[in-house]
Amino acid sequence: xxxxxxxxxxxxxxxxxxxxxxxxxxxxxxxxxxxxxxxxxxxxxxxxxxxxxxxxxxxxxxxxxxxxxxxxxxxxxxxxxxxxxxxxxxxxxxxxxxxxxxxxxxxxxxxxxxxxxxxxxxxxxxxxxxxxxxxxxxxxxxxxxxxxxxxxxxxxxxxxxxxxxxxxxxxxxxxxxxxxxxxxxxxxxxxxxxxxxxxxxxxxxxxxxxxxxxxxxxxxxxxxxxxxxxxxxxxxxxxxxxxxxxxxxxxxxxxxxxxxxxxxxxxxxxxxxxxxxxxxxxxxxxxxxxxxxxxxxxxxxxxxxxxxxxxxxxxxxxxxxxxxxxxxxxxxxxxxxxxxxx
Ligand code: DAH
Numbered sequence: 001x002x003x004x005x006x007x008x009x010x011x012x013x014x015x016x017x018x019x020x021x022x023x024x025x026x027x028x029x030x031x032x033x034x035x036x037x038x039x040x041x042x043x044x045x046x047x048x049x050x051x052x053x054x055x056x057x058x059x060x061x062x063x064x065x066x067x068x069x070x071x072x073x074x075x076x077x078x079x080x081x082x083x084x085x086x087x088x089x090x091x092x093x094x095x096x097x098x099x100x101x102x103x104x105x106x107x108x109x110x111x112x113x114x115x116x117x118x119x120x121x122x123x124x125x126x127x128x129x130x131x132x133x134x135x136x137x138x139x140x141x142x143x144x145x146x147x148x149x150x151x152x153x154x155x156x157x158x159x160x161x162x163x164x165x166x167x168x169x170x171x172x173x174x175x176x177x178x179x180x181x182x183x184x185x186x187x188x189x190x191x192x193x194x195x196x197x198x199x200x201x202x203x204x205x206x207x208x209x210x211x212x213x214x215x216x217x218x219x220x221x222x223x224x225x226x227x228x229x230x231x232x233x234x235x236x237x238x239x240x241x242x243x244x245x246x247x248x249x250x251x252x253x254x255x256x257x258x259x260x261x262x263x264x265x266x267x268x269x270x271x272x273x274x275x276x277x278x279x280x281x282x283x284x285x286x287x288x289x290x291x292x293x294x295x296x297x298x299x300x301x302x303x304x305x306x307x308x309x310x311x312x313x314x315x316x317x318x319x320x321x322x323x324x325x326x327x328x329x330x331x332x333x334x335x336x337x338x339x340x341x342x
Contacts, residue, residue: 001050011069020076023080029073044062111210128176132167169308217303242260243258243278
């Protein structure tokens with residue numbers, strides 16, 4: 001047994017010291033040590049000379065020797081084919097490299113917050129295409145060709161087909177939902193919109209909106225106000241005050257804009273609210289009868305309200321972001337600061 005141990009120790013030294021310059025020498029190594037007439041096989045044959053009480057121990061030693069030779073062969077093979085640079089063995093017990101966890105985009109976080117509040121009131125979510133035809137983006141929304149209110153939004157037209165635009169607002173999705181002809185409708189429509197504006201800290205050529213639409217029999221302006229009151233309370237807290245200002249949108253009549261007391265300064269006046277104490281957060285109104293009939297809905301039977309709000313502005317206020325461009329630059333140093341479960 002001692003003889004055998006000495007012999008194996010010598011073999012191991014020889015195996016460790018062996019280097020192969022090319023694949024031919026690796027093959028020579030294999031034949032010499034691992035071949036059918038190789039040294040490993042011959043050494044294994046020594047088992048028969050070991051005393052019975054030592055057979056178990058000898059078996060383990062011999063097996064370990066065989067694995068040693070095989071491992072060295074794999075190493076030589078890998079380095080000769082260029083897969084591994086040096087003869088280091090691989091430590092499979094080393095912990096793996098963890099994948100860095102991502103985080104949700106702040107616009108997604110704000111979108112999810114807005115959506116989840118309205119979902120609790122029974123609003124379902126719908127989406128529509130970002131490339132729209134003139135009818136869905138303008139015509140059906142009571143903005144016929146040459147209507148002066150088309151200039152309220154600077155539109156990107158698709159050069160190949162002047163009937164196509166990059167949608168300027170999510171109101172186009174209202175039309176798509178109404179055209180489906182399934183009533184009542186209680187929908188929330190988040191998405192990206194495009195306007196031909198100079199990119200700066202305060203404006204961008206694309207941003208995000210959430211549109212809301214509720215159509216049923218006997219829907220009134222009071223329903224609109226209560227729905228939005230609930231939203232503001234959930235979103236900005238119960239102490240925030242709300243005011244409606246009369247406004248104009250071609251697709252609603254009457255139309256209003258809704259302000260909330262500035263949640264930065266609490267209403268006393270700061271840069272965000274331009275010292276007025278109020279921040280505008282959305283446009284809204286009762287869906288214009290022309291819009292209903294454009295979509296095949298009887299305006300004498302059904303009424304409805306609609307509203308639309310931007311996502312970036314509330315996100316900037318909530319997270320203290322002072323430059324709109326940060327949202328679209330994909331700088332990981334910016335993005336990784338946002339963590340949330342929703
Ligand atoms: N589409 C308007 C915009 O982009 C926002 C808006 C105002 C949507 C009033 C509405 C609404 O649904 O009723 O400026």
